[in-house]
Amino acid sequence: MNFLYAAYAATWIVHIAYLITLVRRYRRLQKDIEAVNKM
Amino acid sequence: MSLAGITGATLAKDLRLEWRSKDAINAMLFFALLVVVVFSFSFDPNAEESRQIAGGLIWVAFLFASVVALNQTWARELRNQALDAYRVSPAPANALFLAKTVGNFIFVGVLEVLMTPLFIVFYKLRALGPAWQLIPVAILGTWALVVNGTFFAAMSIRTRSREIMLPLLLFPISIPAILAMVNATTAILTGELSSRFWIVLLATYDVVFTIACLLLFEMVLHAE
Amino acid sequence: MKRAFPIFAILTALLLSYALYAALVMAPTEKTMGDVQRIFYYHVPSAWTAFLLFLINFVASVVYLIRRHPLADIVAAVTAEVGVVFCTVVLVTGPLWARPVWGIWWTWDVRLTSTLVLWLIYVSYLMLRRFSSSSQTPVLAAALAVFGALDVPLVYFSIWIFRTQHPQPVIGGGGSIDPRMLHILLLNWLAFLCFAGLICWSRYRLERLRREVEETQALEALLEPRRVL
Numbered sequence: 001m002n003f004l005y006a007a008y009a010a011t012w013i014v015h016i017a018y019l020i021t022l023v024r025r026y027r028r029l030q031k032d033i034e035a036v037n038k039m
Numbered sequence: 040m041s042l043a044g045i046t047g048a049t050l051a052k053d054l055r056l057e058w059r060s061k062d063a064i065n066a067m068l069f070f071a072l073l074v075v076v077v078f079s080f081s082f083d084p085n086a087e088e089s090r091q092i093a094g095g096l097i098w099v100a101f102l103f104a105s106v107v108a109l110n111q112t113w114a115r116e117l118r119n120q121a122l123d124a125y126r127v128s129p130a131p132a133n134a135l136f137l138a139k140t141v142g143n144f145i146f147v148g149v150l151e152v153l154m155t156p157l158f159i160v161f162y163k164l165r166a167l168g169p170a171w172q173l174i175p176v177a178i179l180g181t182w183a184l185v186v187n188g189t190f191f192a193a194m195s196i197r198t199r200s201r202e203i204m205l206p207l208l209l210f211p212i213s214i215p216a217i218l219a220m221v222n223a224t225t226a227i228l229t230g231e232l233s234s235r236f237w238i239v240l241l242a243t244y245d246v247v248f249t250i251a252c253l254l255l256f257e258m259v260l261h262a263e
Numbered sequence: 264m265k266r267a268f269p270i271f272a273i274l275t276a277l278l279l280s281y282a283l284y285a286a287l288v289m290a291p292t293e294k295t296m297g298d299v300q301r302i303f304y305y306h307v308p309s310a311w312t313a314f315l316l317f318l319i320n321f322v323a324s325v326v327y328l329i330r331r332h333p334l335a336d337i338v339a340a341v342t343a344e345v346g347v348v349f350c351t352v353v354l355v356t357g358p359l360w361a362r363p364v365w366g367i368w369w370t371w372d373v374r375l376t377s378t379l380v381l382w383l384i385y386v387s388y389l390m391l392r393r394f395s396s397s398s399q400t401p402v403l404a405a406a407l408a409v410f411g412a413l414d415v416p417l418v419y420f421s422i423w424i425f426r427t428q429h430p431q432p433v434i435g436g437g438g439s440i441d442p443r444m445l446h447i448l449l450l451n452w453l454a455f456l457c458f459a460g461l462i463c464w465s466r467y468r469l470e471r472l473r474r475e476v477e478e479t480q481a482l483e484a485l486l487e488p489r490r491v492l
């Protein structure tokens with residue numbers, strides 16, 4: 001039973017970790033867009 | 040000039056360069072020697088079981104050593120913008136590719152011929168199966184490594200971290216070929232199983248990827 | 264069109280929660296494996312989604328090599344990345360299922376090893392994309408994707424020799440499966456497909472925006488070299 005929860009948790013940990021990297025890349029892009037607009 | 044003519048001229052140039060400097064072959068030989076010695080500490084080389092591992096060991100040593108030659112293939116052409124000259128010249132891209140592949144095949148082949156006696160002596164190897172079958176395995180296996188290796192070296196030369204990129208690209212794609220080489224060699228050395236399936240697999244791998252390389256090389260060479 | 268993304272996101276979240284409930288509560292307990300078998304509802308849909316994404320990546324790569332359309336390259340980049348994420352899930356949940364059922368974390372059987380090799384190939388694909396200069400990336404990456412696709416059947420056949428320990432495919436493999444289990448499995452697959460589509464969508468927007476910004480930056484640098492320096 002513990003293995004079941006571990007597997008489901010692991011699945012979402014992997015997905016959420018990827019989503020976090022996506023959000024970070026969006027933030028970095030936001031900064032670049034602001035820099036471009038200022039130019 | 041025909042395709043064969045250009046291929047021959049480029050190949051002769053590479054062989055002459057290597058003959059004069061002997062850079063690649065020396066580095067490869069020493070590297071393979073180191074692998075043999077280092078591995079001999081990780082298990083008992085005198086044991087009868089070493090026959091089971093030797094196939095893997097030999098090919099791993101050749102695989103890592105061949106990366107040295109493969110990396111040199113195109114790096115040599117970067118000096119004085121020789122590769123750019125190739126790109127603008129009307130010579131067919133595949134002639135260049137074939138010349139480089141055959142050149143690497145010869146280098147790795149020489150390495151294998153020189154290293155095999157050493158393996159036999161160090162690990163007390165004696166084939167229990169039909170030993171002549173090792174020759175087609177060696178030829179097909181070396182071609183499998185070299186044809187994709189030359190192609191991926193042309194790719195990795197275009198990336199930021201040139202030398203590191205080649206094994207990262209080459210090894211995953213080569214897994215079926217390595218599996219086939221190792222298992223065929225082990226089957227011949229132990230004499231327990233037939234190596235025929237693995238030789239057929241190697242031949243298939245060679246045909247498939249040689250065609251793929253010839254079809255795609257021009258695009259990779261001209262990628263801007 | 265701007266509303267479509269949040270609406271799709273909410274629908275996906277609802278579908279995922281319902282599928283989770285179905286997998287944990289509604290699905291019948293398997294006789295021999297017990298509750299651990301429920302990992303199946305996450306493991307198999309993730310695998311199918313990953314393989315589908317890799318297939319799209321291959322098609323997009325071939326299209327790029329023929330037509331040289333930048334859109335095909337973006338699709339290839341996005342599907343490879345999301346595919347690796349789903350493939351990672353498969354490789355993580357697999358051992359967590361194998362350990363209680365077979366007593367071992369990992370076995371070098373055909374399907375496990377092939378999936379691992381596929382994962383390795385696509386990780387090297389992502390590294391190539393990362394390390395090559397942006398003008399050459401599309402062609403080099405597309406060529407590697409073609410090589411990877413040619414490699415997969417060879418990998419499968421070469422590992423096939425080691426007899427397989429993995430449970431035979433449930434669909435079309437001749438094995439029987441409770442229709443309720445099958446329904447919940449397909450429900451979970453639908454939910455994960457929607458989730459994958461959602462991630463791909465947002466990753467696609469990111470890539471297009473990034474390329475626009477890069478182009479603008481390059482243009483600005485050309486127009487006003489002094490200000491950039």
